[in-house]
Amino acid sequence: MISPKYFREIPQRYRLEAGKCKKCGQVYFPPRLICPECKAQEFENIRLNPEGKLLTYTIIRVGSDIFSLQTPFAVGIIELKDGVRVTAQIADVELDRIKIGMSLKLVFRKIQDEGASGLHCYGYKAIVI
Amino acid sequence: MKDVAVIGVGMTKFGELWTKSIKDIFVEAALKAIEDAKVDHIDSMYVGCMSSGLFVGQEHLGAVMADYLGVSPIPSTRVESACASGGMAFRQAYFEVASGNSEIVLAGGVEKMTDGADVTEALATAADQDYEVYQGVTFPGLYAMIANAHMHQYKTTRKQMAAVPVKNHKNGFNNPNAQFRSEISIDKVLSSTLVADPLRLLDCSPVSDGGAAVILCSLDVAKKFTKHPVIIKASTQASDTIALHSRKSLTTLNSVSKAAEKAYKMAGITPKQIDFAEVHDCFSIAEIVVSEDLGFFEKGGGGPAAENGLTALEGGQIPINTSGGLKSKGHPVGATGIAQVIECYEQLTGQAGKRQVKNAKIGMTQNMGGSGASCVINILEAL
Numbered sequence: 306m307i308s309p310k311y312f313r314e315i316p317q318r319y320r321l322e323a324g325k326c327k328k329c330g331q332v333y334f335p336p337r338l339i340c341p342e343c344k345a346q347e348f349e350n351i352r353l354n355p356e357g358k359l360l361t362y363t364i365i366r367v368g369s370d371i372f373s374l375q376t377p378f379a380v381g382i383i384e385l386k387d388g389v390r391v392t393a394q395i396a397d398v399e400l401d402r403i404k405i406g407m408s409l410k411l412v413f414r415k416i417q418d419e420g421a422s423g424l425h426c427y428g429y430k431a432i433v434i
Numbered sequence: 435m436k437d438v439a440v441i442g443v444g445m446t447k448f449g450e451l452w453t454k455s456i457k458d459i460f461v462e463a464a465l466k467a468i469e470d471a472k473v474d475h476i477d478s479m480y481v482g483c484m485s486s487g488l489f490v491g492q493e494h495l496g497a498v499m500a501d502y503l504g505v506s507p508i509p510s511t512r513v514e515s516a517c518a519s520g521g522m523a524f525r526q527a528y529f530e531v532a533s534g535n536s537e538i539v540l541a542g543g544v545e546k547m548t549d550g551a552d553v554t555e556a557l558a559t560a561a562d563q564d565y566e567v568y569q570g571v572t573f574p575g576l577y578a579m580i581a582n583a584h585m586h587q588y589k590t591t592r593k594q595m596a597a598v599p600v601k602n603h604k605n606g607f608n609n610p611n612a613q614f615r616s617e618i619s620i621d622k623v624l625s626s627t628l629v630a631d632p633l634r635l636l637d638c639s640p641v642s643d644g645g646a647a648v649i650l651c652s653l654d655v656a657k658k659f660t661k662h663p664v665i666i667k668a669s670t671q672a673s674d675t676i677a678l679h680s681r682k683s684l685t686t687l688n689s690v691s692k693a694a695e696k697a698y699k700m701a702g703i704t705p706k707q708i709d710f711a712e713v714h715d716c717f718s719i720a721e722i723v724v725s726e727d728l729g730f731f732e733k734g735g736g737g738p739a740a741e742n743g744l745t746a747l748e749g750g751q752i753p754i755n756t757s758g759g760l761k762s763k764g765h766p767v768g769a770t771g772i773a774q775v776i777e778c779y780e781q782l783t784g785q786a787g788k789r790q791v792k793n794a795k796i797g798m799t800q801n802m803g804g805s806g807a808s809c810v811i812n813i814l815e816a817l
Contacts, residue, residue, distance in 0.1 A: 314564055335565065361586070361684055363578035364631040365570060369555040372570040380571050382579060382679040390679040392566045405586050416568065428568065 308424055318428035321355060321411065323389060324348035334389045355411040356434065357385035364400050371417055383409050383431055396430040410434045435532040439656035439663035440648050440814065442471020443776040448644035448764030449613040456490050456546035457502045463645035463769075464503050464542050471649035472659055477536040478509045482523030482543035483768035484516050488556040490549050499542070516560035517716060519543060520646065520771025521801030521810035525669045528812075531650050538655070542647035543773070545766035553641050557767070560804035562677040574638055574717065576678050576805040578630035581719035583684040585632070587734070590722065592632055594737030596623035598718040599636050599761045601746055606758020608788035611773075613642055613764030623718075637718040639759075644766035646773040653817075664782045667796070668700035668813040678805045687806035690727040694800070697811040698729070703796065705729035708813070710781060710791045711752060711798040712774035715759040721745075724800055725754060728811075747789065756781065756789045771801035775812060782816035 316322040317335045324336030328345035334353060339346050362381030365372070372378070379395040381403070393411060395403055409431040416428040444466025446459050454462070460481065468476065479500060487493045493512075500510035513523040520543030527541035547553055558567045561576060584590045600620055606612035618636060626635040656663035672692035675681055681688065698704060705728060713728070715721035722736035730752050731739045739745055745754040757763050757777035760770060778797035780786045786794075795816050802809040 361579040361583040363575045363582060363633075364628070365572055365575050366628045366630060367554065367572065367574070368570060369558060369567075369572060370552045371555070375570065378570060380569060380575055380579075382684065392569050392571055392677065392679045394569055405582065417570070426568075430569075 308422065311419070311424065311426055319413065321353040321429065323351055323353050323387070325351045332387045332389050334391060353389055354386040357383045357409060359395070359403070359405055359407045359409055360384050360390065361405060362395060362403055371420060379403055381431065383411070394430045397432050408434050436534060437653035438528050438531045438650055438666045439653045439817070440650055440666065440775065440779050441656045441659050441663055442467050442473070442649040443647070443779045444468070444470050445611055445646035445769070445773055445776055446644050447611045448642045448766055448773070450548050451643040452548070454643065456486060456492060456544055457498065459546060459643060459645040460499050460542060460544040461502050463544070463647040464499070464540060467540060467542070467647035467649050473538050473649060476505060476508065476538050476540045476649070478530055479505065479540040479542065480523040480527045481510065481512045482519035482521070482771060483512055484514060484519050484545060485556050485559065486546065488559065489551045490546050515808045515810070516803030517714070517767045518771055518801045518803035518808045518810050519768040521774070521799065521812065522671065522771065524648065524771060524775055524812060525671060525810055527650050528666055528669045531652055538649065538651045540647055540649055541772060542645065543769035543771055544645040545768040546643050547641045547766060548643050566677050566679070572630060574630040574633050577717040577719055578633045579678065580684060580723065580805070581632055584719060584723060587685050588737065590734070590737035592624065593620060594741040595637060595718040595722065596620045597740040598715060598721045599623055601740065602715060602755050602759040602761040605747055605756050605789055606762025609758045609763055612758045612762050613640055614762045633717055633719070639716045639761050639765035642764035642766040644764055644769045644773070646769040646776055648772060648775055648779065662783045663817050664779050664814050665817050666812060667815045668697040668811070670696035670700060671808070671810045672696070674807050676804065676807045685723065686733065687723055687727050687802070687809070689806050689809035690724055690800065690802060693809045693811040694728045697798070697813050701813040703813070707796055708752060708798045709794045709796050710756055711754050711800065712757060712777050713754055713759070713800045714770070714802045715755055715761050716765060721754065721759070728798070728800060747791065753791050756786065756791060771799065771810065774799035774801055775814070778814045782814060
């Protein structure tokens with residue numbers, strides 16, 4: 306993770322900022338320059354409701370090198386109340402308690418350390434509510 | 435557009451090819467294809483490769499391979515679409531011949547995955563780096579989430595998924611180029627180590643080195659070289675969102691169903707007329723979902739079909755992955771789409787030996803990138 310690349314994603318990773326199409330109302334996370342649904346190019350900046358439901362998940366037993374010390378860990382796809390879906394780790398829960406359909410909430414957490422620079426990289430993980 | 439045929443094929447053995455470089459592997463496959471087709475030159479070539487930059491630190495593969503194959507200064511282009519790179523290279527070669535721009539074109543694919551790179555990280559570049567991989571997701575993880583969703587929605591069972599690698603290993607046992615020529619049992623799959631729940635090691639295609647190449651020319655030209663050209667009836671492609679989570683359905687691969695719809699229309703046939711198919715079984719669940727999205731079985735029917743032998747070589751409704759598939763044959767990602775075409779060619783020309791599908795007239799290849807963000811489908815027919 307190179308720092309300018311990390312810096313650009315801060316509004317999404319720290320504050321869940323999304324783009325709401327001014328024409329059709331579809332919400333995109335991360336924001337886009339053009340709406341795939343109606344092709345409009347004007348968006349309102351909104352913050353996502355961090356609560357949602359788990360659609361599917363897995364337990365990663367074999368990670369890439371950068372995550373290998375964290376295994377096993379849970380990752381899922383969560384549908385937030387705005388209809389947006391995100392991929393996030395599911396934290397602070399016994400792995401065998403995770404069930405499709407459970408209510409979760411995105412919270413601010415450290416995600417990884419950038420290898421060469423040691424930069425701490427933050428973002429969202431999901432916890433059970 | 436001209437009718438286009440495949441007139442010759444060649445591939446290396448797939449596996450851990452420690453003594454061979456990426457150049458050796460590609461050139462070996464290409465020379466075999468040129469020899470098999472009995473052509474004295476090629477006018478242009480395409481090289482399908484996913485990630486030679488990350489795997490071996492070499493880009494610019496079009497030029498590299500033309501140089502080492504000794505065919506410079508012909509045009510040579512590298513094609514990348516993650517694990518569908520080979521299939522896409524084939525499609526570009528098809529267009530170049532169909533347009534009349536070139537007479538004889540080589541479509542090849544290669545990957546060298548065992549030179550020490552972090553393979554999990556390199557493969558994950560086919561997913562959304564900023565919004566999937568950043569969170570720690572791996573490729574087995576993405577397909578595991580598809581598997582859990584499919585099990586939840588359609589009651590697909592763990593045992594049904596295990597039937598896929600068992601069948602593919604049985605087929606691959608008879609493929610001299612396969613990486614794993616060993617039969618496995620359901621119990622062995624279900625007791626192999628967990629990689630990303632519910633997927634276990636034997637649900638996953640391996641890390642492989644390998645190359646594959648085929649020679650294409652117009653049907654008119656093909657008749658000069660062979661009595662048994664294999665004609666390309668359709669070559670289609672579709673895309674989907676890069677992130678799995680952005681899709682309306684987590685249990686249907688829209689790029690597969692869209693490319694298939696176009697392919698059936700282009701060939702003027704229905705799924706029932708396909709005699710056999712080579713599909714992208716990067717993970718066991720992928721073959722199940724794809725067999726549904728290609729229209730061979732209804733949604734939710736892929737698991738029972740695999741378990742009940744409907745996709746087996748003997749007595750099946752539609753034999754799938756007679757080559758052994760990615761699971762047993764091996765999955766050097768850039769070469770896979772071309773190797774699928776080679777299996778089709780061998781089946782349609784009666785050269786598949788113990789893997790031969792009886793009365794095989796029409797075959798299909800389905801090759802996809804990432805978690806299905808790109809898909810290429812070819813339909814081939816024996817003339």
